Amino acid sequence: xxxxxxxPTILRNLTGGDKAVEGKGGTLDExxxxxxxxxxxxxxxxxxxxxxxxxxxxxxxxxxVRFLGGLETSVADGDSVTILPAVAGG
Amino acid sequence: xxxIERAMVDRIVAHARADHPDEACGVIAxxxxxxxxxxxxxxxxxxxxxxxxxxDSHEQLKVWREMDDRDEEPVVIYHSHTAxxxxxxxxxxxxxxxxxxxxxxxxTRDDDSTEFRSYRILDGEVTEEEVTVVESYV
Numbered sequence: 027x028x029x030x031x032x033x034p035t036i037l038r039n040l041t042g043g044d045k046a047v048e049g050k051g052g053t054l055d056e057x058x059x060x061x062x063x064x065x066x067x068x069x070x071x072x073x074x075x076x077x078x079x080x081x082x083x084x085x086x087x088x089x090x091v092r093f094l095g096g097l098e099t100s101v102a103d104g105d106s107v108t109i110l111p112a113v114a115g116g
Numbered sequence: 117x118x119x120i121e122r123a124m125v126d127r128i129v130a131h132a133r134a135d136h137p138d139e140a141c142g143v144i145a146x147x148x149x150x151x152x153x154x155x156x157x158x159x160x161x162x163x164x165x166x167x168x169x170x171x172d173s174h175e176q177l178k179v180w181r182e183m184d185d186r187d188e189e190p191v192v193i194y195h196s197h198t199a200x201x202x203x204x205x206x207x208x209x210x211x212x213x214x215x216x217x218x219x220x221x222x223x224t225r226d227d228d229s230t231e232f233r234s235y236r237i238l239d240g241e242v243t244e245e246e247v248t249v250v251e252s253y254v
Contacts, residue, residue, distance in 0.1 A: 035189075036213045081211055083173045090173040110180055111213030113141070113193060114163075114170035116205040 027103035029057055034110050040068045054084065055097040057107065072109065073097065083110045117246045118218045118234040120144075120153055120192070125249055128222060129230045131158050132196035136224045139169040139196050145183050146191035152253055153191040153218075161195075168207070169195045192234075194220035202231040204242050212237035218245070 028048040033041050041047050047065065051057035055073075062069035072082055077097055084091045085108040091099045101107065124144055132140045141161050144153035157179055162172040183189060193214060197205075202221035204212070212219060215238055223231040236243045 034213070036215060081213065083176065085173075085177055088174075088177065090177075092173070108177065110176060112170065112173070112211060113159075113176060113214075114168070114211045115195060115208035116168050 029101055029103060030106045031057070031061060032106070032108040036111055037068065037071055037109065040065045040071070050103070051101060053095075053097065054086070054091060054099045054101055054107070057101055058097075081112055083112050084108070085110070117248060118153075118192070118220070119151075119248045119250060119253075121253060122249050122251055124153055124156060124192075125232060127156050127158075128194050128220065129232065132222045132224050132230065135161065135196070137166045137198045138164055139166065139198055141169040141171065141193075141195040143179065143190045144192035144194070145179075145186075145188040148187050148189050151191060154253075155188065166198050190214055190217050192220050193217045194222065197221060197223045197225070199225050201225075202233045204235055204237060209237055209240055209242060 028050055030046055031049055032046045033044065047061060049057050049060040051060050058069045058072055072079060078084060086094060086099055086101060087106055131142060139161055142158040145155040145157060146152045160172045160175055161169045163170050202223040204219065204221065219235045219237050221233055234245050234247045236245060
């Protein structure tokens with residue numbers, strides 16, 4: 027068992043075109059760190075020194091992690107994480 | 117080039133007019149790879165603002181999943197400017213992250229005419245494209 031992470035089109039160049047990848051970790055931060063070992067550069071597209079980048083939405087199962095614990099949100103085997111680019115502008 | 121049915125253009129303009137002076141936003145989905153916008157999905161502007169827009173994150177997840185299930189993609193992503201021209205702002209460009217989407221902007225700054233323009237936005241670079249309005253795709 028692992029954590030499934032769904033990858034949006036814009037980041038699939040970092041996953042060899044894969045729409046979903048698997049990873050492990052006890053928190054979202056650890057999960058992103060784990061993914062980055064196999065998909066270098068991925069973490070940097072999701073996280074900056076202030077936390078989750080504002081350009082991305084990350085969901086744990088159906089919940090926006092901004093309403094959970096952000097990068098400190100607990101994750102476990104069997105969870106599904108979805109990454110989407112935020113659609114916004116001025 | 118964006119080819120789009122007149123009925124879709126009318127719905128975008130109607131949505132923009134209805135939400136004026138706030139910005140309106142939404143998606144037109146189409147079959148993967150078809151480049152044809154066929155399913156109109158108006159979205160909530162979570163910012164409810166005359167100068168910003170943002171898709172509500174939960175609504176977006178629901179809509180993006182639905183597109184996935186139907187083998188669709190966001191062919192058009194539209195929003196309105198309510199006081200300035202229909203040209204992507206700096207924030208529009210920095211957020212643009214759907215490489216296959218046509219970014220449609222409409223301006224509702226004039227009461228009696230609505231500017232309607234389309235762009236590709238890739239890696240921070242904006243390219244305006246021709247818009248061909250057809251009565252029907254078939």
